[in-house]
Amino acid sequence: xxxxxxxxxxxxxxxxxxxxxxLYEEAATGLVVALDRYLRSGEKPSKEMLATLCYPLxxxxxHDAGRPVPTHRRAFGRLSRIGVYxxxxxxxxxxxxYLAEQLQPLATEYGARIEVEPSxxxxxxxxxxxxxxxxxxxxxxxxxxxxxxxxxxxxxVGDEIADGAWDFRDGEPRxxxxxxxxxxxxxxxxxxxxxxxxxxxxxxxxxxTNYHRYVDRFVRWARGQLAPGGPAARPFTQxxxxxxxxxxxxxxxxxxxxxxxxxxxxxxxxxxYHLTAPDGEGVTLVNxxxxxxxxxxxxxxxxxxxxxxxxxxxxxxxxxxxxxxxxYVLAHAYLRQDHILDDVxxxxxPIPALAETQVALQDAAAMVTGxxxxxxxxxLRTGTVVTNDDRNWELRFTQERRRINLSRAxxxxxxxxxxxxxxxxLRVPYGTLLCVSDKPLHGEIKLPGTANVFYETAIGxxxxxxxxxxxxxxxxxxTLHSRKLRSFDEVPFR
Numbered sequence: 001x002x003x004x005x006x007x008x009x010x011x012x013x014x015x016x017x018x019x020x021x022x023l024y025e026e027a028a029t030g031l032v033v034a035l036d037r038y039l040r041s042g043e044k045p046s047k048e049m050l051a052t053l054c055y056p057l058x059x060x061x062x063h064d065a066g067r068p069v070p071t072h073r074r075a076f077g078r079l080s081r082i083g084v085y086x087x088x089x090x091x092x093x094x095x096x097x098y099l100a101e102q103l104q105p106l107a108t109e110y111g112a113r114i115e116v117e118p119s120x121x122x123x124x125x126x127x128x129x130x131x132x133x134x135x136x137x138x139x140x141x142x143x144x145x146x147x148x149x150x151x152x153x154x155x156x157v158g159d160e161i162a163d164g165a166w167d168f169r170d171g172e173p174r175x176x177x178x179x180x181x182x183x184x185x186x187x188x189x190x191x192x193x194x195x196x197x198x199x200x201x202x203x204x205x206x207x208x209t210n211y212h213r214y215v216d217r218f219v220r221w222a223r224g225q226l227a228p229g230g231p232a233a234r235p236f237t238q239x240x241x242x243x244x245x246x247x248x249x250x251x252x253x254x255x256x257x258x259x260x261x262x263x264x265x266x267x268x269x270x271x272x273y274h275l276t277a278p279d280g281e282g283v284t285l286v287n288x289x290x291x292x293x294x295x296x297x298x299x300x301x302x303x304x305x306x307x308x309x310x311x312x313x314x315x316x317x318x319x320x321x322x323x324x325x326x327x328y329v330l331a332h333a334y335l336r337q338d339h340i341l342d343d344v345x346x347x348x349x350p351i352p353a354l355a356e357t358q359v360a361l362q363d364a365a366a367m368v369t370g371x372x373x374x375x376x377x378x379x380l381r382t383g384t385v386v387t388n389d390d391r392n393w394e395l396r397f398t399q400e401r402r403r404i405n406l407s408r409a410x411x412x413x414x415x416x417x418x419x420x421x422x423x424x425x426l427r428v429p430y431g432t433l434l435c436v437s438d439k440p441l442h443g444e445i446k447l448p449g450t451a452n453v454f455y456e457t458a459i460g461x462x463x464x465x466x467x468x469x470x471x472x473x474x475x476x477x478x479t480l481h482s483r484k485l486r487s488f489d490e491v492p493f494r
Contacts, residue, residue, distance in 0.1 A: 009100055010107045012114050016058070017099060019116040020092035023056035027118070031128050035149065044148050050122065053150065055088040055181040057119035059173070060103075060492065062112040070109040075481040076494030077105035079112065085492055086173040088119045088181035090127075091188075094200060097279070098306055102177075102493045119181075122150035127185045157186045159300075162426055163344050164487055177493040178427065179304050187301035194298060195286060196242030196268035203274055203282040204307050205470045207463075208298070210290055210314035210415055215273060217463045218285045219260055222275040223247065236282055242271040270298050283470060292338035292389050292418040299422035306494055308480060309357060309429040309473055312419045313466040316385065316411040318436035319404065323381065325439070326458045328465070330361055331385040331432035334417035335407040338389045341421050351417070351424050356480050357431030357473065358382075364468035365433070368461060383410035385432065387417025394440050411436065427485045427494065433469070435462045 009017075031053045034045040062079045072078075079085075092099065106112045125145060145151075160166045162178045179187075191199040209215070222239045226249045239247040242265040247256045265271040270289060276282045286302075288294045302310065316329055332353040345351075365380050366372055386409045393400060393412065404412075416432040423430025435458050473480055481494060 009104055013100060013103045013107050016103065016114040016116050017092065017096055020056045020058060020089050020099070021096070023116065023118055024089065024092050027053050027055065027123055028128050031123055031125060031149070035125060035128070035145075038145075038148065050150065052118070053123055054119050055090055055121045055123055056092065057117050057121075058087055058089050058099075058176060059115040059117070060085040060106055060112045060176055061115065062106075062110055064111045067111050070105075072105075072109075073483070074105070075483045075486060077102055077109070077492065078490070079106060079110050079492055080489065084173040085176040087176040087179075087493075088121045090123075090181035090185045106492060121156075121181060124152040124182070124185070125149035126152060127189065152182070152186060156182050158183070159344070159426075161491065162303075164489075175491050177491055184304040187304040190297075190301045191272075194268060194270045194301070195272035196265065197240055197244050197272050197274065199305065201240045201244075201274040201276060201284075202272070202280075202302065202305050202307070203276060203284040204280045204305075204309075205283050205474065206302065206307050206310040207283065207285045207466050207470070208288050208295070208310055208312050208314070208415070208419060209285065210288060210413070211459075212287055213459050214313065214463055215265075215271070215285065215287050217460050218273055218275075221463070221467070222273070222283075223256055225275060235277060237276050237278070240274040240276060241265065242268050242273070270294060281474065283467065288415065290391065291414050292340045292387065295338075295415040295418035296340050296422060299419060299426065299428075303422070303426035303428055307428055308477065309431070309470070310419065310423060311357065311361070311430070311466055311469060312416045312432040312434070313462060314413065314415060314434055315437040316413040316416075316434035318411055318439045319386075320381070320410050323410070323436050323439060325436055327436045328365060328380040328462070329385060329411040329432075329434040329436065330358065330365075330380055330382045331411075331416055331420070331434065332358065332382050333384040334420055335384055335386040335404070335409055336417040336421060338387045338414070338418045338421075340389065340418060341425070345421050345425050351420050352484050354429055354431065354482050354484060356476065356482060357429055357469070360469045360472040360476065361431055361433045361465070363472055364465045368465045368468055381410055384408055385410070385416050385434065386412040388412060388414055412440075424485060429480055429482060429485070431469070433462070433465060435459075 034049060037043045061084050062082055103114060107114060161175045166175060168174060188199045225236050226239060228249065241260065241263040243263060245259050245263055247259050270286055272284055272286045274282065274284045286298055288298050318327065334351055336347050366376055369379060371379055384407050386404055386407065391414060411434055413434060416434060420430045420432060
């Protein structure tokens with residue numbers, strides 16, 4: 001996982017990044033050594049040693065009130081007021097380019113001072129277990145390890161900053177980023193658990209889907225991109241499957257087929273597939289399954305990687321007589337009946353459509369289908385999507401009818417409103433393009449025979465539109481990170 005950064009960084013930024021890496025490596029290595037020693041000989045770590053096993057602290061000090069305030073449209077790298085900003089950092093080597101992108105404007109445009117020192121936030125031992133040489137052959141008693149080593153504390157892991165619920169007191173530092181080190185590490189471990197692949201493979205351009213057949217098409221497309229003389233416009237390096245299985249350009253067709261067939265995707269709740277490229281410029285597809293709970297879960301964790309965008313490309317029920325099976329729905333509003341985010345983003349809070357993603361999706365649809373003007377409008381309809389937490393909402397239609405009618409909704413699903421609300425909440429650009437797979441209000445329900453015909457004809461084109469939209473957003477990245485997602489008192493980091 002990598003982010004693009006400025007070509008020439010200010011010297012204080014480089015020094016800060018180097019110090020972050022040094023302090024983190026010393027602490028993480030020290031924790032691994034202490035764990036190995038305990039597993040090998042039973043030697044317990046001293047209090048003095050434990051006090052050194054902490055995340056590095058990154059501090060930005062902005063006190064130059066006489067300096068002209070920069071004028072720019074950038075949605076990040078902004079200091080809204082004089083003061084001190086702090087956060088703790090994990091895996092600074094992997095996040096180096098992202099950190100450089102955030103720190104560079106603070107140092108050069110605002111004249112802020114950057115400081116790095118050890119924090120008092122200890123690294124929980126489960127977050128370095130993968131580096132332990134003694135663990136594989138040891139009979140580990142988790143309760144026993146917890147007596148002597150730092151453990152994850154849920155009281156220290158939260159989204160208070162992202163949700164605007166952090167408690168600021170005069171004289172204390174303000175948050176520098178939405179997520180601190182323990183929150184990031186928690187999600188990195190959860191990503192491995194849910195998706196079946198190392199979080200370092202996740203690319204900055206993400207597609208989310210709710211049907212496995214999109215995965216089959218994505219894998220087929222990815223193999224074509226990796227093939228010698230393939231159509232790739234960028235240097236894709238490998239396809240990473242669940243279980244961290246990699247398909248490279250050097251694999252023969254037979255070898256690639258065997259690797260794909262042997263993938264253990266079914267062991268993971270939301271398997272992810274990554275077509276990787278340098279600097280994280282490839283594509284990640286996650287099959288999030290069905291329902292708002294999965295949609296919230298995976299976006300809670302993907303958000304700590306600060307992706308450039310996530311787009312929902314899945315199926316929906318069409319609600320209008322004029323729609324046809326295989327038509328597209330470009331969501332510009334959501335009637336959120338998912339209920340899973342009601343406490344943090346109440347349903348009466350509007351989730352705005354982002355012009356950047358809306359235009360990219362519509363342009364991509366025109367390019368892939370070859371249709372323009374009225375022909376495209378007949379095929380692609382823009383409107384409100386109902387996101388429901390009840391898959392059998394049709395059984396309550398007599399109660400639901402008036403609300404759906406008042407919303408002027410044109411489609412219903414179980415994920416897209418949650419994905420959009422999470423993007424809004426966690427400041428990740430979002431968009432939704434759905435494909436009508438059935439029309440429950442007009443007698444065209446999803447049956448095995450008709451469903452198979454639909455899948456064969458519609459999925460390939462739908463996925464191609466999503467991929468083309470990502471291409472367009474890459475080209476237009478300078479305008480992608482919208483100021484619509486900033487709060488009144490936003491943190492400096494994206």
